[in-house]
Amino acid sequence: MDSLNLTNAEPDGELASGRERLILALNSGSSSLKFGVYRVTGDRVQKLISGEAQALGTQAGRFEAINAHQQPLVGESVPMITTKHALHEVERLLEQTQSGPLDGIGHRVVHGGPALRQPCRINKQVLEQLQQVIGFAPLHTPMALSVIEETSRHFPEVAQVVCVDTGFHAQMPEVACVLALPKELREQGIQRYGFHGLSCESIVRRFGSSLPRRLIIAHLGNGASITAVRAGQSVDTSMGLTPCGGMIMSTRSGDLDPGVLIYLIRQKGLDVAAVETLVDRQSGLLGISGLSADMRSLKIASPTQADARLAIAMFCYSASKQIAAMMAVLGGIDTLVFTGGIGENDAEVRANICNGLTWTGLHLDSALNQSGSDLISTLESTCTVRVFDSREDEEIARHTWQLIP
Template identity: 55%
Template sequence: MNVMVTPERSQIGGAPELRVLALNSGSSSLKFGLYRVGSSRTEMLLGGQAESIGEHKGKFCAHNLCRNESISETLPIFSQRDAILRIVRLLAESKMAAPAAIGHRIVHGGPILRQHCLINSSVLRQLDAASAFAPLHTPSALSVIHYAQEQFPGLAQVACFDTAFHAQLADVARILPIAKEWQSEGLERYGFHGLSCESIVRQLGSRVPSRLIIAHLGNGVSVSAIKDGRSIDTSMGLTPSGGVIMGTRSGDLDPGVLLYLMREQKFSAAMLEDLVDRRSGLLGISGLDSDMRRLHEAAASNADAHLAIQMFCYSLRKQLAAMIAVLNGVDQIVFTGGIGENDAMVRETICDGLSWIGVRLDAARNQSGTNPINDPASRCAVRVIASQEDEQIAHHTRSLFLRSIGGQRPL
């Protein structure tokens, strides 16, 4: 069922207000949100996600905020196309006006695509060529783009890159210590979770401090140093596999570990990728699970689960200290992402190891997540702010769409 689009637009303060569909694809999931986006406000109208894509027992959940209606289904979702078809049907059933444009989260655009852009055939070719940089993410994102183009023919579509926020890193942070011929092939530090970082900076607005550290803690984990609103360093590198310990990803490893496995254990590239991206991190250490909630439940009786939590926090504490050094101090630390927003124990354990710099949490405020969560005597503000990646996609999509049609540029 193709959707023919007649975009609904309204004028808010002289600037066009557009409906934008944001699609945020993972390897086995697809989050979506239909937003009404203006120059100074964003309102979600409809949102949800498809989970366990590729399985017989997929899950599809959605909430219509206009009608305060929710649905939750268990159904086969064999591919991203099935997920897109279910979203299209949901939009039709909601009787809402069709979106004016669609925005896609793209984890890695490679060395050429470093800024958010309208999608055309050239961009699709470049994305396909860059898929080797993020094989866990880019192929599924490309599938979502193709299926969205199929179901919304002629609709403007925008690629929003997680690497864009970090695109201006100075050479001292960007260049990897490898031979120059490989540097010229695009092997450098890219950094990720850029849309999340952008959303935090946008939410802070005029309250953005000069020296800010954003700790995005989810299944993927990164720590970024933000100087006067701009990224100057970040923990992830060439790919989203680098940096600190994550759910199933190892983070930084001694390269000798990989060489040993190749030389002595005859590991192939596929075997190394599987080990580093899918069988390491919290899952590898605990031998139990990558979900921090499950590890907390098991930690009292399972030494490996306890160790996994401690190593996770230890790894983050070291990276936060490194970013404090990069910034020559810190004015504020923001925790975001699923773990960062919801796990008071992890936040406490990490910050307890930063008392040397004067970081102190208020136990009650940390437990409730009431900002700021720091003690008044703390030398550094500490906050918990929800990541709004999908809203950020909607903002960029509106901006690029209006520029493409010669409309008013958003403020």
């Protein structure tokens, strides 16, 4: 499939390193909207405000924001909060903090299909492409499009940029991205794409000149993926055509025998909508445990609930297998990085995953792992193990800065 002829896909003119811009980065989920306000000057990205509108459209709605010093600016319950309300709150915070008018707005979009694999200015053609590929990420893309539409109404004069999460993986070799399907389907864009690309990009940037040649990134959160990076380039990753593939996640099944889906359709009478709900919303940690999709809740329940223990064990087992597979892809490993909500905050899960990899010579330092240190491996470990926070929104801000006038 041919790529889109994207207008403004490259910066206009020369990028002067002193060109300062105020950028709003928006990261929409299925029921939440995270945001960050950044002052960007070349390679320098300064966070001014960050926050989240949670549980959109429900009675449990909440809006929170903090400043650059982690001090709360607002934290209040807002039942039935909408994207429109959230954007009004962001605008109010800009006025309150005297940050100045926005120069650009960047949006994280999970999937742009085969034609949209790089950051670009939003125009009619880009929006049409995103509409056409909703089926690749039905949990995420409709919300992202809704946010883009509302943002365009609220800030009509501000340039907007879309940053696709598949971009980091766009150069994966054929052996990793081609699916074992007839060629005519492959030509329609049915392939392995990979996700969490902005997160991976932020991890690679953190290393700078000390980037290890063989890096594995374990992004573990509600969505979870394992990515093999060689010399800064993604060469394989656990997610596939959609963000549902790969390892076990909070409510997503991860990889399944295709025969399971055929059986459910033929023998149990499930239609497409029921199968989609099953694999995207009812499986993973929630499906195994029958209790919760939240790792924290499962750990509380695990002393008395066997299925909660099983869910945790299967999650860690799934991650260990995927990491070992990426070691095979890279011919070894120099550094393993944990990131994402679970990866950054759950020392016990990190330890359980790494316990499944001690045969490789990888060893954690228990005290460092519990302490919140960014380096958590022993001196004797054959590779380093680190914990980095994911900085997707900073990457969105950088890409937006590059593409606005």
